[in-house]
Amino acid sequence: MLKRYAGPVLFHATATAIAVMVLIPFFWMVSTSLKSKGALTAVPIQWIPEEISFEGYRKVFEVFPFARTILNSAVVAVMTTIVRLAAATMAAYAFAKIRFRGREALFALILATMMIPQQATFIPLFLVMKELDLVNTFTGVIAPSIFNAFAIFMLRQHMRTINDAYIDAAVMDGAGHRIIFIRLMVPLSAPILATLAVIAFMDAWNDYLWPLVMLTEPEKMTLPLALSKLSGQYATDYNTLMAGSLISIVPIVIVFLAAQKHFKAGLQVGGLKG
């Protein structure tokens, strides 16, 4: 009798312990964001603020164009997702379904660029953007996502599994590549596109290094940049910083939860049918 319950009890005890460790920092963030400035340095520490204060939330919008920042992040994340997926889907179609000379060599070159880390190329990329006069513009932040080797690779792997009979039938009906691409390949790639869209949105929403290099005007900053700027100016106002952090985390968790079902299906499609 006792043995029957030992397994589940041990499982839930261990899993809950890990979950608590993972969640304590988030609990700390919420609790700190609701403290008044005085309560931040109160000893003993108030894990639950004795008095709930919205001072931090008010201040984050007062001392910084924070509402504008949220909008900037949304624009950059949505545009990055569209640009990255549109260009990658088109390229993947060419690599998967059109025969042309040098196809495999070109694809190998694209895969090789995955070995180059962003951290080693942000300086030259910045120099190019400077030549193109795109520093301090959203275009400059978004543009590099037009080339994403990972997205091209995943989509091409998926498209190769799509039966050529569909395409042959469409050709018989007189369809050209444009029609086949839009009417056939894009809808058939929907699950993997959903996965890649979530990844692209998260990348862009959370990215720090590239926007840091490109955007220097507060009105143009994205959320991570605004938070780092605030932490430089108001280093000890943790209620303000935690309020801002909370605001930056909530949308991405919602996007992920909403997309999770597609996300998993898409990952399996991309991962297994290599």
Next chain:
Amino acid sequence: MPHGRRQFGRFAAFWFLLPCLTGLFLFSIIPVLYAFWISFTDWDGLKPIDPQAGVPAFVGLDNYASILASEEFWRVLRNTLFFIAMYIPLILAASISAAMLLNRPYRGVAVYRMLFYIPVLTSWVAGALIFKSILSPEYGGVNDILKLFGIRGPGWLYDTDWAMPGIVFASIWKDMGFFALIFLGGLQGIDPDYYEAAKIDGAGAWHRFRHITLPLLSPITFFVIVICLIFSFQLFPQVMIMTDGGPYGATQVMVERIYRYAFSYFKMGYASAFSFILFAIIFVFTWLQLKLQKKWVHYDA
């Protein structure tokens, strides 16, 4: 008909590839070549480039030589190795344990999987700010919890010995869910018959873990270690936000130095050379791992 299709519309490939190839050349190949040239000059990143007037001046391998001769470079490398020495064993232990839990057939597993994944969704800037706050020596939650166990917590980010462990701590929290899902995929690929056979032979839980799980997980472990090494050399937001490289340079790392040299000290040539050294290091690690892989990885046929 299939033969006919092969010939059909080959030139369309060009139009389909145009956006991506423009990006490849403009944002990947040209910048790398451009920076390679800059790394042999003394350019400050500000003066207009005018080769006729000798701006920027060509300095040959000077940038590379002075980086490799600087005490700073080796300190930064030591800091990174210190990070790796703590981060890799801890992240492997944490994420394999979490994956083994998530692989159990109990109800509620999906909820735990989601909870473990939330830090991965969080931006590094927000995560780093949370840890900067919770690691505060006097007013932070971590030292308050340690006090419950009678431990006097260290000064964390204000202490030269404890700042890097603090960053490791935050990184484990942030990355565990990501690697746990990768390991979970590996565990789900192991044939349950192995465990059944081992049980019949009387192998205990530790034996099964040591002689079935670990060997069959080794391709994934290899993959994770490579990614971790690459992650470690790319360390940046946590350092910028949590310590700004301090105290006394104890947490300075390569990307942070590159950023500083380019945009604070205006030594673009020096920073570019630093970028290529970083690139070379990451490349060597990837290559080395690919070589070693053959010796100790078991692939399940």
